[in-house]
Each structure stands twice: as structure tokens, then as C-alpha cells.
Amino acid sequence: ELKVEQNPLFLSMQEGKNYTIYCNYSTTSDRLYWYRQDPGKSLESLFVLLSNGAVKQEGRLMASLDTKARLSTLHITAAVHDLSATYFCAVDIVPGDSWGKLQFGAGTQVVVTP
Amino acid sequence: DAGVTQSPTHLIKTRGQHVTLRCSPISGHKSVSWYQQVLGQGPQFIFQYYEKEERGRGNFPDRFSARQFPNYSSELNVNALLLGDSALYLCASSLGRNTNEKLFFGSGTQLSVL
Structure with missing residues (x-):
């Protein structure tokens, strides 16, 4: 059974500090996705990581992928309140099949406080 | 440009009823x-x-069915509703043509089932 595990599930951040969210998965997929969800809202795509060693950065967020370790990290630099949301990682249910069939992790709820 | 649109936004049903959810993908x-x-x-x-053909099905009972129309819009139908069907139902669209898309x-x- 394909498993996608995120940790921590809840993360209380202080503004200005750095934090990392981890995503482990059990498939051989070489592709990993990160999404953000605000309360009561839909999912917003943050990153699509397409190969081993891929690193993508957008603002204070940086995501990386190690397919050999089956691990992706989402690093948050100098957290700000606007980053409060739930972050999900996901992988293709069928490795190599990117037709919109994703297995999501349980999500990491992030709360940033002053 | 219009994004993915879903209707209705909220729905309350009772156990045993049937529900139809609708989705219009992004143009193209x-x-x-x-x-x-499910919450949390x-x-x-x-x-x-x-292209109107089912390309994948998750681990859901036969009470769940769907179809896609010639204009690429889609319906999700759920029969004989159970309390456990209460959830947020999300529709996602993509071009479906390459491996780099999100x-x-x-x-x-x-959907709330009472």
C-alpha cells in the first residue's frame, strides 16, 4: 500500500525563524508535489519536483526531493504570518503516470505567531 | 481566466439520498x-x-460514479449516501498532455450528510 507520511502534523512557528516539513513516501515515484491549503479554501499548487535532486524556491519556501531516500523537504525561511496554512505533499499513485492521480499526505498545519 | 468551477458550493443531504456534484475545468x-x-x-x-474516458479509480465503493462530457465538464454521483460521505469534494483539472504539469x-x- 502506498503511504505518504508528513511530519510534523502540526507546526507552531515564530515569525522570523526557519523551519522544515518532511515528507516520506513508500513508492518509487520520481515526482513529488507540494500544495498549500488555507482554511475553508481549495488547494494551491506550490511546487512540482520532477527528478532526484530537484530543488525549487519561491519566496520564503524551498522544496527539495531525494528520490533515493524517498524524502522531500519543504523549508520555510524567516516565517511570516501569511505562511499560516496547511501544507500537503503528494506523489503519483502510479509512478510515471502524471494524469492527476495523486496520493496525499495527511498535511502539516502551520501556525505562525509573532 | 476562469479557474476550475464547482457547484454547488454547499449541500445538505440525508442518509440514503443521491447527490450529483458538478465541475467545469479550466478552458483547454x-x-x-x-x-x-474529510476534515483534518x-x-x-x-x-x-x-477525453471522456475513465483513466483511474480510487478505493471507493460502487456507490460512487462519475462521467465526463464532450465539453470536458464532469459530474460525480454518489448513491445511497452514508454519514461517512460527509466531506469536501474537490475537482481538479489539467491539460493531461505532459509530465510537467500541475x-x-x-x-x-x-457535502453534509445528516
Whole structure:
């Protein structure tokens, strides 16, 4: 059974500090996705990581992928309140099949406080 | 440009009833996927359609069915509703043509089964 595990599930951040969210998965997929969800809202795509060693950065967020370790990290630099949301990682249910069939992790709820 | 649109936004049903949820993909997108998100959990894959053909089905009972129309819009039908079907139902669309694309999610339909 394909498993996608995120940790921590809840993360209380202080503004200005750095934090990392981890995503482990059990498939051989070489592709990993990160999404953000605000309360009561839909999912917003943050990153699509397409190969081993891929690193993508957008603002204070940086995501990386190690397919050999089956691990992706989402690093948050100098957290700000606007980053409060739930972050999900996901992988293709069928490795190599990117037709919109994703297995999501349980999500990491992030709360940033002053 | 209009994003993925879903209707209705909220729905209240009673056990045993039937429900139909609708989704219009982004213009030009030919692939539609459906996900169920129970409160506090990550989305779970239900169906994926491309060019009106079912391309994948998640681990959901036969009470769940879907179809895609010639204009690429889609319906998700759930028969004999159970309390456990209460969830946010998300529709996502993509071009469905290459391996580098991300999914675009709609705002969802919040279904409550009483």
C-alpha cells in the first residue's frame, strides 16, 4: 500500500525563524508535489519536483526531493504570518503516470505567531 | 481566466439520498480528477477522466460514479449516501498532455450528510 507520511502534523512557528516539513513516501515515484491549503479554501499548487535532486524556491519556501531516500523537504525561511496554512505533499499513485492521480499526505498545519 | 468551477458550493443531504456534484475545468483542460477530503485529512483520489474516458479509480465503493462530457465538464454521483460521505469534494483539472504539469483545484463542494 502506498503511504505518504508528513511530519510534523502540526507546526507552531515564530515569525522570523526557519523551519522544515518532511515528507516520506513508500513508492518509487520520481515526482513529488507540494500544495498549500488555507482554511475553508481549495488547494494551491506550490511546487512540482520532477527528478532526484530537484530543488525549487519561491519566496520564503524551498522544496527539495531525494528520490533515493524517498524524502522531500519543504523549508520555510524567516516565517511570516501569511505562511499560516496547511501544507500537503503528494506523489503519483502510479509512478510515471502524471494524469492527476495523486496520493496525499495527511498535511502539516502551520501556525505562525509573532 | 476562469479557474476550475464547482457547484454547488454547499449541500445538505440525508442518509440514503443521491447527490450529483458538478465541475467545469479550466478552458483547454481535458483531464478532470475528483478527490474527497474529510476534515483534518489529506484529499483521497476518487476518479480521473481524460477525453471522456475513465483513466483511474480510487478505493471507493460502487456507490460512487462519475462521467465526463464532450465539453470536458464532469459530474460525480454518489448513491445511497452514508454519514461517512460527509466531506469536501474537490475537482481538479489539467491539460493531461505532459509530465510537467500541475493540478488546478476548484473550491470544492462541502457535502453534509445528516
